[in-house]
Amino acid sequence: MEATKAQVTGTLVGEISRIPGGxxxxxxxxxxxxxxSCPNANRMDHTPRKLIAMARxxxxxxxxxxxxxxxxxxxxxCTVRCPREIKITDIMHALECLSVRExxxxxxxxTPTMYRSFSDFVYSIxxxxxxxxxxxxxxxxxxxxxxxxxxxxxxLLTHGRMSIKARRLKPEAxxxxxxxxxxxxxxxxx
Amino acid sequence: xxxxxxxxxxxxSDGGAKAYGMSTEAVARALDVELIELEDWNCCGSTPYTSVxxxxxxxxxxxxxxxxxxxxxxxxxxxxxxxxxxxxxxxYLKEYPELRAKVDEALAAGxxxxxxxxxxxxxxxxxxxxxxxxxxxxxxxxxxxxLKVAPYYGCQVVRPGPSFDDPESPQSLDRLIExxxxxxxxxxxxxxxxxxxxxxxxxxxxxxxxxKLLDSAxxxxxxxxxxxxxxxxxxxxxxxGRVNKKFKTSFKLPVLFFTQLMGLALGIDGKTLGLEKxxxxxxxxxxxxxxx
Numbered sequence: 505m506e507a508t509k510a511q512v513t514g515t516l517v518g519e520i521s522r523i524p525g526g527x528x529x530x531x532x533x534x535x536x537x538x539x540x541s542c543p544n545a546n547r548m549d550h551t552p553r554k555l556i557a558m559a560r561x562x563x564x565x566x567x568x569x570x571x572x573x574x575x576x577x578x579x580x581x582c583t584v585r586c587p588r589e590i591k592i593t594d595i596m597h598a599l600e601c602l603s604v605r606e607x608x609x610x611x612x613x614x615t616p617t618m619y620r621s622f623s624d625f626v627y628s629i630x631x632x633x634x635x636x637x638x639x640x641x642x643x644x645x646x647x648x649x650x651x652x653x654x655x656x657x658x659x660l661l662t663h664g665r666m667s668i669k670a671r672r673l674k675p676e677a678x679x680x681x682x683x684x685x686x687x688x689x690x691x692x693x694x
Numbered sequence: 695x696x697x698x699x700x701x702x703x704x705x706x707s708d709g710g711a712k713a714y715g716m717s718t719e720a721v722a723r724a725l726d727v728e729l730i731e732l733e734d735w736n737c738c739g740s741t742p743y744t745s746v747x748x749x750x751x752x753x754x755x756x757x758x759x760x761x762x763x764x765x766x767x768x769x770x771x772x773x774x775x776x777x778x779x780x781x782x783x784x785x786y787l788k789e790y791p792e793l794r795a796k797v798d799e800a801l802a803a804g805x806x807x808x809x810x811x812x813x814x815x816x817x818x819x820x821x822x823x824x825x826x827x828x829x830x831x832x833x834x835x836x837x838x839x840x841l842k843v844a845p846y847y848g849c850q851v852v853r854p855g856p857s858f859d860d861p862e863s864p865q866s867l868d869r870l871i872e873x874x875x876x877x878x879x880x881x882x883x884x885x886x887x888x889x890x891x892x893x894x895x896x897x898x899x900x901x902x903x904x905x906k907l908l909d910s911a912x913x914x915x916x917x918x919x920x921x922x923x924x925x926x927x928x929x930x931x932x933x934x935g936r937v938n939k940k941f942k943t944s945f946k947l948p949v950l951f952f953t954q955l956m957g958l959a960l961g962i963d964g965k966t967l968g969l970e971k972x973x974x975x976x977x978x979x980x981x982x983x984x985x986x
């Protein structure tokens with residue numbers, strides 16, 4: 505089955521190069537400017553430079569199940585410095601999407617669940633009410649950790665920085681938004 | 695009077711960065727800038743949506759662009775995350791015909807079309823380049839008297855670009871601060887990352903980044919930090935206590951939106967600017983220079 509899947513989807517590097525922003529991945533000269541610029545590379549399973557090398561070497565599973573792209577904060581420093589003009593941040597986003605789609609996201613980082621909780625709100629109401637989003641995230645990860653957040657939440661509340669009520673679009677606008685996203689879903693990804 | 699379509703973003707409209715929205719609107723009025731809020735805008739999707747479902751994220755962002763096209767005005771947002779997502783969508787729809795075809799098809803399902811005529815702008819760009827430093831300086835009613843401010847740009851306002859300022863050593867906020875009578879301190883980490891939303895999922899990692907920023911600002915004798923992004927403000931202000939606890943530091947640096955500083959200089963009262971919403975209070979520092 506795996507072989508069939510690889511035949512259908514092609515190689516990892518081929519897939520990335522077809523995604524907007526990923527087309528220059530084959531031009532990487534492995535200089536390591538990206539890794540040296542990345543504020544979070546030291547916590548990644550594989551640095552950005554190595555991740556690109558592994559993707560090109562066809563190490564699909566190792567790449568997609570690593571924590572590397574989930575520690576990318578999208579600061580784009582690697583992207584503006586890359587001498588080959590490779591959009592490394594975009595490649596990180598593409599790897600995240602692939603790892604979600606194939607359900608192999610690293611269990612050693614909470615970022616996939618956090619992103620998922622955020623995106624679920626975007627999809628369902630077109631806006632992200634911060635308290636509800638945080639509560640959902642903690643319920644899905646570790647409700648006990650939420651206890652630590654109570655003093656902070658209280659402080660935000662007393663400083664007028666927490667709205668309990670979510671901003672809602674007008675019903676017809678919400679329907680329109682959903683129709684667009686459902687169509688996007690039907691089109692089957694980028 | 696200058697007119698723009700306004701995209702506040704979730705955080706500045708009614709979220710944790712409400713003070714950003716409040717001060718943005720007050721300052722715009724004082725500068726004869728009319729910000730017309732985009733009706734029924736939806737969340738830009740920010741980094742999370744892009745990282746989970748890229749096509750859906752482009753489509754949700756494109757809906758905002760399509761809605762804005764009716765008016766034909768530049769679309770301005772004070773949020774760096776909204777800015778990077780909306781402008782990336784805008785330029786990718788021009789650059790990648792295959793993506794455009796899919797997005798067009800999805801928009802059509804909602805009865806919309808987007809002809810790619812809109813320009814996406816960050817509020818800092820609009821104030822610095824459309825209004826201009828001289829015009830702002832001429833409207834200053836309360837000179838900020840040498841208040842030492844670390845100009846913090848963060849990442850997404852200047853990167854990936856091409857943008858209105860240098861991607862690594864931007865200057866527009868420095869100049870804006872100076873035209874209010876304040877002093878922009880040297881700030882080597884001015885365009886470095888605060889960790890963004892990773893503060894939620896990877897707190898230890900983000901606290902380390904925030905510490906470096908606070909350290910860089912305070913070692914250059916800044917009395918406060920000015921930011922142009924809701925997420926940066928939240929991380930540096932709300933999590934400052936956690937940084938102090940974790941690293942046994944004693945930072946007490948107020949973190950203000952640049953629009954709050956502008957508002958003070960333009961004579962707007964502190965309440966209208968949402969100054970009391972800072973977790974690390976700015977009152978003491980500001981009181982040395984201006985009446986709040």
